[in-house]
Amino acid sequence: MVRGSGAALRRYGTFIDDLRLYVRGGTGGMGYPRLGGEGGRGGDVYFVAQERTTLKSVKNRYPQKRIVAGTGANSSVRALKGEKGRDCEVHVPPGISILDDDGKQIGEVNAAGERFLAARGGLGGSLATNFLPSKGQKRILHLDLKLIADVGLVGFPNAGKSSLLSKISHAKPEIANYAFTTIQPQLGKIMYADYKQILVADLPGLIEGAHANKGMGHKFLKHVERTKHLLLVVDISGFQLSTKTRFRTAFETILLLTKELEQYKEELLTKPALLAINKMDLPCAKDNLNELMKQLLNPQDSLHLLQEEVIPENTLKFRDIIPISTYTGEGIEELKACVRKSLDEEAEQKNAEYRKKKLLLLQTSEQKHRG
Numbered sequence: 001m002v003r004g005s006g007a008a009l010r011r012y013g014t015f016i017d018d019l020r021l022y023v024r025g026g027t028g029g030m031g032y033p034r035l036g037g038e039g040g041r042g043g044d045v046y047f048v049a050q051e052r053t054t055l056k057s058v059k060n061r062y063p064q065k066r067i068v069a070g071t072g073a074n075s076s077v078r079a080l081k082g083e084k085g086r087d088c089e090v091h092v093p094p095g096i097s098i099l100d101d102d103g104k105q106i107g108e109v110n111a112a113g114e115r116f117l118a119a120r121g122g123l124g125g126s127l128a129t130n131f132l133p134s135k136g137q138k139r140i141l142h143l144d145l146k147l148i149a150d151v152g153l154v155g156f157p158n159a160g161k162s163s164l165l166s167k168i169s170h171a172k173p174e175i176a177n178y179a180f181t182t183i184q185p186q187l188g189k190i191m192y193a194d195y196k197q198i199l200v201a202d203l204p205g206l207i208e209g210a211h212a213n214k215g216m217g218h219k220f221l222k223h224v225e226r227t228k229h230l231l232l233v234v235d236i237s238g239f240q241l242s243t244k245t246r247f248r249t250a251f252e253t254i255l256l257l258t259k260e261l262e263q264y265k266e267e268l269l270t271k272p273a274l275l276a277i278n279k280m281d282l283p284c285a286k287d288n289l290n291e292l293m294k295q296l297l298n299p300q301d302s303l304h305l306l307q308e309e310v311i312p313e314n315t316l317k318f319r320d321i322i323p324i325s326t327y328t329g330e331g332i333e334e335l336k337a338c339v340r341k342s343l344d345e346e347a348e349q350k351n352a353e354y355r356k357k358k359l360l361l362l363q364t365s366e367q368k369h370r371g
Contacts, residue, residue, distance in 0.1 A: 001108075004287075007267075008282055012228075013158055015056070015143075015228075015267060015268070015270050015271045016054070016055040016056045016059060016267075016277065017055065017144070017147060017228070018055070018142060018143065018144045018145065019058060019059055019065070019142070019143045020053045020065065020078075020140065020141075020142050020143075020145065021062070021065050021066075021067060021090075021105060021136070021140070021141055022065060022067070022139075022140055023067045023118045023119040023139055023140075023141055024067070024068045024069070024119055024135075024136050024137070024138040024139075024143045025042050025043065025044055025045055025069050025119040025120045025121035025122060025136025025160055026041075026042030026043035026044075026047070026068065026069035026070045026071045026086070026121045026122065026123040027042050027071045027072065027074045027085075027086035027121075027133055027134070027135050027136055028040065028041055028042045028058060028071075028072045028085075028121065028123045028124035028125060028133030028134055028136075028138050029041075029042075029071065029072035029074040029075065029083075029085075029123050029124045029125065030075065030082075030124075030125045030132070030133055030134070030136075031075050031081035031101045031124060031125030031126050031127070031129070031131030031133070031135055032074075032075035032076060032077075032080060032131065032157075032316065033130075033131045034080070034318050035075075035077070035081070036079055036123065036127060037075030037080035037081065037082070037131075037244065038055075038075055038077065038081055038082065038124050038126040038127075039073070039074055039075050039124025039125040039126070039131075039133050040072030040074075040075075040081070040082030040083045040084045040085060040124045041071050041072050041075040041084045041085065041121050041187075042069060042070070042071055042072045042084075042085045042122040042123075042133075042135075042136040043069030043070040043071075043084060043085030043086045043087045043088060043121045043122075043136075044069055044087050044088075044117055044118075044119065044121050045067055045068075045069050045073070045087070045088045045090065045117075045118040045119040046087060046088070046089050046090065046115050046116065046117055046118060047096070047115070047116045047118050047143070048089045048090065048092065048109070048113070048114070048115050048116075048157055048222065049089040049092060049093065049094040049096065049107050049109035049110065049112050049113060049115075050092070050093070050094075050109060050113075050116045051094065051112045051222075053091045053092060053093045054093055054137060054225075054265065054267050055092070055093065055096075055145060056141060056267050057091075058090060058091070058092060058133055058143070060339070061163065062303040065211065066371040067088055067090055067118075068088070069085055069086060069087055069088040069119065069121055069136060070085035070086030070087070070088070070278070071082075071085045071149050072084055072121065072124045072133065073085070073123070074084040075124070075125070075131075080145055082124055085092065085121055089115075089324070090118070092109060092143060093145060093162070093225070094109065094110055094111055094112055094114070094222075095110055095145060095146045095225075095226060096108060096110075096139055096143050096144065096145060096146070096272070097107075097143075097144040098116055098118070098142070098143060098144075099141065099144060100139065100141060100142075101139075101140040101141070101142070102348075102359055103142075105109040106141075107124060107266075108146075108182040112243070115319075118141060119135045119137045119138065119139055120127045120136065120137045120311050121137075122134035122135045122137075126240070127227070130237060132191045137209025145226065146226065147226050147227060147228060148187070148199075148201050148226045148227065148240070149185070149199040149200055149201035149226070149227045149228075149344055150185060150199045150200065150226030150227065150228050150229060150336070151197045151198060151199070151200045151201070151227060151228065151229045151230075151339055151343075152185075152200075152201045152203050152224055152226075152229070152230055152231065153200065153201065153202045153203055153231050154203055154206070154224060154230050154231065154232050154233070154257060154261070155206070155232060155233035155253075155257065156205055156206055156235075156241070156253060156256075157205035157240045157277060158235065158242065159204070159233045159234055159239070160206070160233055160235065160240070160246050160278040160279060160326045161233045161276075162202050162203045163200075163324050163326035163327075164187065164233055164276065164278065164324070164328075164332075164335075165186060165188045165200060165202040166188070167189030167326050167329065167332050168187070168188070168190050168200065168332060168336055169189050169190055169191075169200060169305050170188065170191075171188025171189075171202075172185065173187055185201045185202065185203055185204070185223050186201065187199060187201050187202075188200050188202070188204040188338065190336055190340075191220055192336075192340060196341060198339060198340065199284055200231075201223065201227055201325040203223050203224060203227075204223070206221070206257065206260050220263060221264045221265075222351075223259070223262070223371055224261065224264075225265065225268065227271075227337070228271070228272070228343070228346070229234050229271060229272045229273065229274065229342055229343060229346070229359050230261075230268075230271050230272070230274070231274045231275075231339065231370065232254065232257055232273065232274070232275045232276065232316070232318075233276045233278055234250050234254055234257075234277055234278065235250065235253070235278055235279050236250050236277050236278065236279050236280060236288050236289055236292070236323075237250070237279060237282055237284075237285070237288065237334065238250055238252075238253065238287050239253050240252040240347075242348075246305075248310075250277065250288065250289075250292050251292055251295040251296070251302060252306065252310050253315075254275070254296070255306070255310050255311060255312060255315070256310055258314075258315055259310070259311070259312035261316075262312045262313060262314060265328070266313075266314070269314055269316055271313075272319055272342055272346055273316045273317070273318050273319065273366060274318055274319055274321075274322065274323070274335075274338055274339065274342060275316075275318040275319050275320070276322050276324050276331075276335055277289060277292065277321065277322070277323045277324065278324055278325065278326060279325060279327070280323045280324060280325040280328075280330055280331065281325040281328045281330065289323055293321070294302045296333075299315070301326075302342045319338070319342050320341075320342070322334055322335045322336040330358065
């Protein structure tokens, strides 16, 4: 999908769900032998869960991926007991598993405010240590965002997400002709002939204003963060939540869903995304689809006709757009194939990047030995 005028093209598929960090507690302060003074303890490093935080923001804040707490104060004539070094609190998103460099899980932070001691500060110098301080604990840790699914179904209520999940998997979500049938993520597995399995989550339906927590929007949107790929599901005939709300065309629906994701957390738009156009069995669906594809191909031709509140700053770039009908089964097999292809491509890209990094490290190591 083409961006709005003046908007820079944004890379997709750069959402970070794991991060490797070097953490070190602060060194203790020097003791004071003449007066028996004790140096202050080094500061500690903590991971603290905080809403509206991402692993990407952690990486941006610590580009070297090195986190070191403060050094304890030395003992002195004025202060025989040195002050403790400054603690370092690293804000991380809720739902993080903490693993050591061997891949063993050593902790987790799941709810906002939960803390994990990542590296303890060293002891200050004292009589027991001949007044010499000790260095802080140092570790290499991996922060892993716990994903609930490979693919998350995103859409407004009644778009047919629950029906789609039941068609592509053996899940039996509640399906009814009223909004908000789904209030918790429903999980199902797509099973392929080669025994490959892909976990899909039917996420609760969004409404306009979800980013501002309207209709428990934050509670619903946080699940979107925990999926690798997005699959937007849109009703080809448009959407209207109630008689009191404005009718939205399929094109407006796509823009609004994008805007809700963007305003909640812009980084969500970097996830790989696919688009399923549902209810192709309805009258005029083919004509509506032709019109929608023109709008998606050249959005600038239509954006000036829309209200500003509908238009996002950036738009999702869909890897595939698949017309489907959960009623007749049209397009379902093609959709499953597209989901598989998208995930396989992403995995291959990550593997290639990993191999490239390993090769670079090996070359650097060899150069050091020669030097």
